[in-house]
Amino acid sequence: xxxxxxxxxxxxxxxxxxxxxxxxxxxxxxxxxxxxxxxxxxxxxxxxxxxxxxxxxxxxxxxxxxxxxxxxxxxxxxxxxxxxxxxxxxxxxxxxxxxxxxxxxxxxxxxxxxxxxxxxxxxxxxxxxxxxxxxxxxxxxxxxxxxxxxxxxxxxxxxxxxxxxxxxxxxxxxxxxxxxxxxxxxxxxxxxxxxxxxxxxxxxxxxxxxxxxxxxxxxxxxxxxxxxxxxxxxxxxxxxxxxxxxxxxxxxxxxxxxxxxxxxxxxxxxxxxxxxxxxxxxxxxxxxxxxxxxxxxxxxxxxxxxxxxxxxxxxxxxxxxxxxxxxxxxxxxxxxxxxxxxxxxxxxxxxxxxxxxxxxxxxxxxxxxxxxxxxxxxx
Numbered sequence: 001x002x003x004x005x006x007x008x009x010x011x012x013x014x015x016x017x018x019x020x021x022x023x024x025x026x027x028x029x030x031x032x033x034x035x036x037x038x039x040x041x042x043x044x045x046x047x048x049x050x051x052x053x054x055x056x057x058x059x060x061x062x063x064x065x066x067x068x069x070x071x072x073x074x075x076x077x078x079x080x081x082x083x084x085x086x087x088x089x090x091x092x093x094x095x096x097x098x099x100x101x102x103x104x105x106x107x108x109x110x111x112x113x114x115x116x117x118x119x120x121x122x123x124x125x126x127x128x129x130x131x132x133x134x135x136x137x138x139x140x141x142x143x144x145x146x147x148x149x150x151x152x153x154x155x156x157x158x159x160x161x162x163x164x165x166x167x168x169x170x171x172x173x174x175x176x177x178x179x180x181x182x183x184x185x186x187x188x189x190x191x192x193x194x195x196x197x198x199x200x201x202x203x204x205x206x207x208x209x210x211x212x213x214x215x216x217x218x219x220x221x222x223x224x225x226x227x228x229x230x231x232x233x234x235x236x237x238x239x240x241x242x243x244x245x246x247x248x249x250x251x252x253x254x255x256x257x258x259x260x261x262x263x264x265x266x267x268x269x270x271x272x273x274x275x276x277x278x279x280x281x282x283x284x285x286x287x288x289x290x291x292x293x294x295x296x297x298x299x300x301x302x303x304x305x306x307x308x309x310x311x312x313x314x315x316x317x318x319x320x321x322x323x324x325x326x327x328x329x330x331x332x333x334x335x336x337x338x339x340x341x342x343x344x345x346x347x348x349x350x351x352x353x354x355x356x357x358x359x360x361x362x363x364x365x366x367x368x369x370x371x372x373x374x375x376x377x378x379x
Contacts, residue, residue, distance in 0.1 A: 005304075006075055006365035010094045010318045014075045015085055018243060018369065019045065019134040019194070020092040026192040028141045035074070038371050040239035042193035044181055044230060047089065048223055049082060050203030050357070052247020053366035055211060055220075062217045063224040066242060071370035076246050078316040079103075079278035079334070080357050080364040082203070083116030083158055085245035090133045090162030090196075094318025098129050100161065101317060101327050103358070104273040106282050108326040113273045119157030129161035135194070136165030144188035148180040148197040166196065174199075174226055182233040193238070199226060203248070210354035211248040231372050244367035246357040249277070252338040256351070257302065259343050264294045273329065276340035276350050277358035280329030288330040295333055303341065304334045304360065316360075334359040 010016050017034045022043045024031035037043075053073040060067040077088045077095045079102050087093075087100040095101045104113040107123065114120055114128075135145040147163045151170030159168070169180040177197055184195045202219050209215040231240050259265050259272065259279070268287035273280040283291045288307050296305040308328050312320055317328065335341055336359065344351045357364045 004362045005360050006362055007315060007360075008078050008094070008318070008365070009075045010077070010315070013072070015077065015089045015243065015245070015367065016092055016094055016318075018074065018241070019089060019196075022194055022241070023134060023138050023141075023143070026138070026143055026194065028138060028143070031137075035369060036072070037241070038239055038373070040373065041237040042185060042188065042195070042235065043239050043241055044185075044195045044197065044234055045241045045243065046197045046199065046227060046230060047086070048202055048242065048244050049198065049200040050206050050211075050246065050248050051223065051242075051244030051367060052363055053244075053368045054363045055247055056368055059217065059220060062220040065224045065228045066368070066370060069242070069370040069372050071242075071368055073366045074243065074369045076365050076367055077318070078360060078365075079274065080246040080359065081275060081278065082245050086158060087116075087129065087162040089243075089245070090135070091129070091131055092134050093131060096312070096317035096320035096324055098131060098161070099321065099324040099327060100129065100158075101324065102273060102278060102280055103275045105280055105327045106271055106273060106329075108323075111271050113271065116158060123157070125157045125160035128157075133162055133165045135163060135196075138194055139165055142191060144184070144191045144193040146180075146184035146193070146195045148177055148184065148195065150198070150200070163196065166194075171197075174222075174229070177226070178229045178233055181230055185235055185238060197230070199223065206248045206355035207353045208355075210250045212250050213354070216355075227372070234373075236373070238373070240372045242368060242370040242372075247363045247366065248355045248357045249338050249359075249361065249363050251340060251354050251356060255302075255337065255339040257299070257335075257339055257341050259341050260345060262298055264298055267291070267294065272343060272346075274332075275356070275358045276342055276353070277335045277356045277364070279333045279341050281331040281333060283330040292331045295331060299333065301336065302339045303336055306332050308332065336361065
């Protein structure tokens with residue numbers, strides 16, 4: 001892919017590689033630091049939901065602390081969405097192996113969708129994603145691992161498939177997150193430690209108001225302050241790593257495509273999943289090529305359309321386990337520019353969002369990996 005489209009750099013510099021690189025730096029056998037992290041006795045990884053590399057570099061005045069830090073960009077997995085990215089981060093695996101291939105994907109053998117954020121109580125997370133997460137691997141090697149996130153996520157399906165191996169500390173406010181991180185390192189008692197902290201406020205602000213709104217800029221300033229507060233409480237030999245799970249693009253009212261109203265787009269289609277910037281399209285048996293051709297013709301330069309086999313061949317999902325194959329759409333469509341692929345009668349709330357993500361554009365696919373140590377910050 002060329003221009004502003006990004007191929008996921010699995011194994012070379014993606015979210016998949018970040019926590020395994022941390023384990024490697026902490027001395028875990030068999031793990032590799034492919035990201036190039038600074039040495040430290042412990043790491044606090046702050047994931048800011050919705051923090052894109054492009055948006056951060058474009059607005060340094062709103063994030064003076066973050067933009068002063070050394071670092072690089074990483075790619076998200078495909079699609080560039082929270083459930084897929086957090087599972088790739090937490091497991092160190094591409095989506096083709098861990099199996100959370102999008103926000104909403106088909107439950108194999110059914111005509112139902114699994115919403116990876118809300119989950120479905122009939123789906124056992126341990127069966128759906130059988131690989132051990134990075135926190136489990138670290139704990140087995142004597143590393144103190146902790147997850148700091150919202151209380152309501154403590155036993156969620158996404159937590160169980162991606163973040164189950166660490167001690168969970170519920171924290172709903174900025175103050176609680178900072179205090180929880182501080183306590184986690186204090187209780188490590190000299191052991192190598194990995195603490196993961198999650199903040200969702202920038203993403204929710206971007207969805208509600210748009211990533212170029214006054215509200216979004218104000219929230220970015222608050223995110224900058226959170227990173228500084230974390231550095232202030234970290235032990236001097238611990239590094240803070242700041243990353244995101246995806247960027248975001250604003251909605252253009254003239255770029256809203258109603259999939260239900262576009263002639264031919266629902267022909268031979270039994271189910272549509274994904275989200276507005278990345279659709280999984282499940283077709284009747286044998287119709288994938290025809291559906292892909294119709295979607296490509298109708299959408300033109302407004303989206304990239306691929307069959308499942310084409311997307312796999314191009315490496316969108318990394319290596320794909322057999323159990324994961326039917327979760328991927330028979331056809332996948334990634335919106336370009338600021339277009340969104342909407343189904344208003346099915347997901348009316350999505351149609352009201354002012355910011356979206358999920359596709360393969362630079363704005364959505366590149367996230368930061370920034371490093372700061374308390375020792376450096378204190379001079």
